[in-house]
Amino acid sequence: xxxxxASVKKNLLKGMPxxxxxxxxxxxxxxxxxxxxxxxxxxxxxxxxxxxxxxKEQHELDLLDERLDNFxxxxxxxxxxxxxxxxxxxxxNSRTNIxxxxxxxxxxxxxxxxxxxxxxxxxxGAKTLPASWKKSIYLQGVxxxx
Numbered sequence: 001x002x003x004x005x006a007s008v009k010k011n012l013l014k015g016m017p018x019x020x021x022x023x024x025x026x027x028x029x030x031x032x033x034x035x036x037x038x039x040x041x042x043x044x045x046x047x048x049x050x051x052x053x054x055x056k057e058q059h060e061l062d063l064l065d066e067r068l069d070n071f072x073x074x075x076x077x078x079x080x081x082x083x084x085x086x087x088x089x090x091x092x093n094s095r096t097n098i099x100x101x102x103x104x105x106x107x108x109x110x111x112x113x114x115x116x117x118x119x120x121x122x123x124x125g126a127k128t129l130p131a132s133w134k135k136s137i138y139l140q141g142v143x144x145x146x
Contacts, residue, residue, distance in 0.1 A: 009033050017058050023051040039084065039098045057094060072102035074109065085109050089132035111136040 012034045015022065023031065024047075031050045035042040038057055042050050070079055082100040084093075091097040101109060118133035 005033065009037050013037065018055065020051060020055050023054055039093065039095050039100075041093060072105050073099045074101050074105040077102060079103075088130045090130055 008030070012026075012030060026034070028047050028050075031047060031054065032042045034054055035050055038054065040050070040053050040057055042053075045053070070082060071077065072079055072082060079102040081103070083103055083106045085099045085101045085106045086093075087097050087099060099109070114130075114133040115135055118129055121129055
């Protein structure tokens with residue numbers, strides 16, 4: 001079943017970018033598959049809502065084929081389950097703000113990488129950095145500074 005689903009997803013991706021009319025011709029199951037590949041939440045949404053979201057987001061996407069395989073976007077290892085990591089926690093759930101990571105990389109990204117990037121970019125003169133990068137998610141959770 002998984003292979004057939006992956007094959008359907010790849011075929012759906014080949015049709016991109018879609019017009020609204022072409023999206024409306026797809027079955028709801030196909031729309032939900034396409035939405036899942038694009039990291040669009042289709043839970044409890046109508047067909048019209050899903051069509052609108054896919055149409056809006058499809059032009060912001062890149063490297064869609066990599067999202068069909070269970071490879072961590074950070075370490076490149078094949079994993080059974082990938083987690084959605086927000087690049088900017090204050091940001092939205094669009095593809096441009098989501099990385100699909102293995103649990104280990106997700107933890108590393110949130111606890112170590114973001115704070116180090118914040119310090120390095122601040123030192124280099126960057127002025128507007130996400131506040132969520134300032135400290136580890138663990139330190140944010142207990143309300144500690146630094």
